[in-house]
Amino acid sequence: MSLLEVSGLTVHFATDDGPVEAVHGLDLSVGAGEILGLVGESGSGKSVTGFSILRLIRPPGRIVRGSVRLDGRDLLTLPEEEMRRIRGARIALVPQSPRTALNPVITIGTQIARLFELHGDLSRRAAWNRGIEALDQVGVPDAARRMGQYAHQLSGGTCQRVMIAMALASSPQLLIADEPTTGLDVSIAARILGLLRELGTRTGAAIILITHDLGVVAETCHRVAVMHAGQLVETGTVRALFRQPLHPYTRALVRSIPRIDREVALEPIPGAVPSLLHASPGCRYMARCPHALEVCRKNKPSLDVVEADHRVACHALEANRAAVA
Amino acid sequence: MALALYVLRRLMSVIPTLFGVTLISFFLTYMLPGNPAQVKAGPLATPEYLAEVERQMGLDQPMWVQYGRYVGGLFRGDLGESAATGRPVLQDFTQRLPATLELTLASLILAILIGVPLGVLSAVHRDTAIDHVGRIVGVAGVAMPTFWTGLLFIYVLFYLIGIAPAPLGRLASGLTPPTAITGLYVVDSLLTGNWRTLWSSLGQLALPAATLAFSVMAPVARMVRATMLEILQSDYITAAWAAGLPRRRVIYGDALRNALIPVVTTLGVVFGFLMAGNAVVETVFAWPGIGNYAVTALMTKDSGPIQSFVLFVAVMYVIVNLIVDLLYAVVDPRTRLS
Numbered sequence: 001m002s003l004l005e006v007s008g009l010t011v012h013f014a015t016d017d018g019p020v021e022a023v024h025g026l027d028l029s030v031g032a033g034e035i036l037g038l039v040g041e042s043g044s045g046k047s048v049t050g051f052s053i054l055r056l057i058r059p060p061g062r063i064v065r066g067s068v069r070l071d072g073r074d075l076l077t078l079p080e081e082e083m084r085r086i087r088g089a090r091i092a093l094v095p096q097s098p099r100t101a102l103n104p105v106i107t108i109g110t111q112i113a114r115l116f117e118l119h120g121d122l123s124r125r126a127a128w129n130r131g132i133e134a135l136d137q138v139g140v141p142d143a144a145r146r147m148g149q150y151a152h153q154l155s156g157g158t159c160q161r162v163m164i165a166m167a168l169a170s171s172p173q174l175l176i177a178d179e180p181t182t183g184l185d186v187s188i189a190a191r192i193l194g195l196l197r198e199l200g201t202r203t204g205a206a207i208i209l210i211t212h213d214l215g216v217v218a219e220t221c222h223r224v225a226v227m228h229a230g231q232l233v234e235t236g237t238v239r240a241l242f243r244q245p246l247h248p249y250t251r252a253l254v255r256s257i258p259r260i261d262r263e264v265a266l267e268p269i270p271g272a273v274p275s276l277l278h279a280s281p282g283c284r285y286m287a288r289c290p291h292a293l294e295v296c297r298k299n300k301p302s303l304d305v306v307e308a309d310h311r312v313a314c315h316a317l318e319a320n321r322a323a324v325a
Numbered sequence: 326m327a328l329a330l331y332v333l334r335r336l337m338s339v340i341p342t343l344f345g346v347t348l349i350s351f352f353l354t355y356m357l358p359g360n361p362a363q364v365k366a367g368p369l370a371t372p373e374y375l376a377e378v379e380r381q382m383g384l385d386q387p388m389w390v391q392y393g394r395y396v397g398g399l400f401r402g403d404l405g406e407s408a409a410t411g412r413p414v415l416q417d418f419t420q421r422l423p424a425t426l427e428l429t430l431a432s433l434i435l436a437i438l439i440g441v442p443l444g445v446l447s448a449v450h451r452d453t454a455i456d457h458v459g460r461i462v463g464v465a466g467v468a469m470p471t472f473w474t475g476l477l478f479i480y481v482l483f484y485l486i487g488i489a490p491a492p493l494g495r496l497a498s499g500l501t502p503p504t505a506i507t508g509l510y511v512v513d514s515l516l517t518g519n520w521r522t523l524w525s526s527l528g529q530l531a532l533p534a535a536t537l538a539f540s541v542m543a544p545v546a547r548m549v550r551a552t553m554l555e556i557l558q559s560d561y562i563t564a565a566w567a568a569g570l571p572r573r574r575v576i577y578g579d580a581l582r583n584a585l586i587p588v589v590t591t592l593g594v595v596f597g598f599l600m601a602g603n604a605v606v607e608t609v610f611a612w613p614g615i616g617n618y619a620v621t622a623l624m625t626k627d628s629g630p631i632q633s634f635v636l637f638v639a640v641m642y643v644i645v646n647l648i649v650d651l652l653y654a655v656v657d658p659r660t661r662l663s
């Protein structure tokens with residue numbers, strides 16, 4: 001059994017036009033020390049999945065079905081106070097937009113030091129010093145001075161690193177990093193990814209790395225899960241997925257990676273992400289799929305094992321195998 | 326240094342406004358029916374004597390001359406004379422100001438102490454019973470005129486139930502005011518350790534302060550509710566929950582701290598409401614402040630007190646808004662001069 005096992009997760013947002021099904025029957029697992037890449041286009045439900053694991057979906061959103069097991073215990077049925085003690089301590093989050101995720105009227109130092117006080121049981125003074133060390137560690141220059149500043153005085157990249165330092169304040173068992181390198185320049189991004197990898201090997205933490213960037217996945221992750229319109233379409237080791245992407249959506253994503261060594265024009269993925277309002281009960285990739293079958297309309301394909309640790313949700317598997325070969 | 330310069334510039338910039346205020350208040354008083362000379366001369370004065378008093382008071386002069394004389398007096402620190410009390414307005418004002426200040430401050434504190442938590446609770450428990458009660462209280466506070474709420478409080482709490490003292494001024498009769506230090510009876514009795522006057526002045530203050538506070542509490546609560554609702558949805562609050570911070574800390578620390586920024590901005594407006602409400606509430610509760618003084622003067626076209634009251638309110642308004650702007654920089658680091 002893995003450290004985190006998500007199964008059948010379904011999340012709805014109530015809107016005036018009806019429920020938006022942002023996540024639909026999602027299965028996911030991450031083991032200790034493992035880095036799982038969660039990829040998909042904008043709006044495919046990656047962030048909502050992250051928030052669901054922390055049980056932070058608030059109205060109009062609602063987790064309708066499913067379970068989120070951490071070490072075998074279902075988080076979705078825990079009393080709120082117990083869940084609060086898990087947040088930040090055992091599961092930490094690096095939010096997607098670091099600048100707005102920092103409180104604008106509280107100093108960086110207070111925001112980071114109080115986490116060491118809370119999770120590390122340190123005195124105020126010791127927590128402050130640990131805060132400076134933590135900022136140093138993620139490569140924030142002039143950390144001691146930064147502690148006294150506010151979010152609006154920092155660059156986007158520094159905010160990002162502050163958020164990462166804050167998430168690591170408790171040595172979590174599971175870290176959910178939502179696009180942690182977006183907006184960072186290449187060398188800092190590399191440093192952050194290195195830090196995540198090191199966290200995995202040093203403390204055995206599991207990491208879910210949410211990203212748009214398959215390059216980052218190839219470099220950093222052990223396994224990948226591909227989401228499309230709220231559904232998981234394919235999951236497996238990075239190797240398997242890049243070598244043999246079986247789902248047409250994964251294939252399209254892989255083909256759209258810009259490569260220096262090949263003079264291939266970037267192929268945009270045809271069609272748009274389908275509306276999640278009154279979303280189809282079948283496969284949501286159908287409208288964009290070159291191999292769509294009649295059965296795809298009504299039945300959501302199950303996530304089937306095609307080989308050890310490689311699973312695909314597609315009715316037209318044979319056509320796909322032929323396309324890869 | 327930069328701060329002093331800023332304050333000075335702000336104060337200079339309001340001089341034209343204050344000038345306009347004197348003009349308007351003078352005109353409006355001039356148009357009022359009634360004759361202050363009659364008040365001063367008494368009801369039995371002969372026409373000749375009345376004319377003589379009018380001449381002494383300068384009322385026989387053209388309007389512009391009277392205005393010029395009034396403004397000229399202001400520059401010398403002369404606010405005119407009250408026909409009713411026969412004393413310089415400045416003297417009456419100085420004597421009555423502490424009463425008004427005490428009432429205004431008490432109602433402001435009360436409005437904030439009740440309005441802010443009410444707004445927070447309404448936002449956190451949105452669309453539940455607490456929110457609905459908050460909304461009803463708010464609408465009632467805005468819709469009911471202060472003189473009416475005042476009378477209602479007196480009727481129920483003094484007349485029917487009898488837990489409130491008679492609405493007659495700042496202290497129960499028979500008690501002497503505490504030694505004047507700040508002029509605020511509650512503070513002075515505290516400072517001099519005079520528990521009997523403290524208790525009595527608090528009791529006298531309770532109803533008028535509650536009446537005034539009731540009228541401005543609602544806008545404060547609504548403002549806090551609206552901003553809290555927005556802030557509770559913000560990324561940094563989600564991040565605070567995600568970090569496992571305790572609920573109280575997230576709501577009353579992280580969120581409320583941000584919500585108070587727009588509240589500080591509205592304090593200027595709230596203060597304006599309070600000054601306007603003062604005149605009415607002081608009259609209802611026989612509170613010996615400047616609002617009461619101005620209303621009495623209004624009845625007899627006693628122009629000195631009326632104009633001075635208007636001017637005073639305008640000056641206070643300017644000062645309070647200046648303080649609010651300075652305070653703003655304290656609560657919102659983004660606006661701090663760096």
Ligand SMILES: Nc1ncnc2c1ncn2[C@@H]1O[C@H](COP(=O)(O)OP(=O)(O)OP(=O)(O)O)[C@@H](O)[C@H]1O
Pocket residue numbers: 013014015020022040041042043044045046047048049060061096212276
């Ligand atoms: N508050 C909300 N109200 C209604 N719908 C919402 C709300 N929050 C999210 N959604 C829906 O959930 C879907 C998934 O959103 P999510 O933020 O998880 O996407 P994402 O994969 O993280 O995209 P991105 O890469 O742009 O961050 C959105 O398309 C949107 O329709």
Ligand SMILES: [Mg+2]
Pocket residue numbers: 046047048096178
């Ligand atoms: Mg996202």
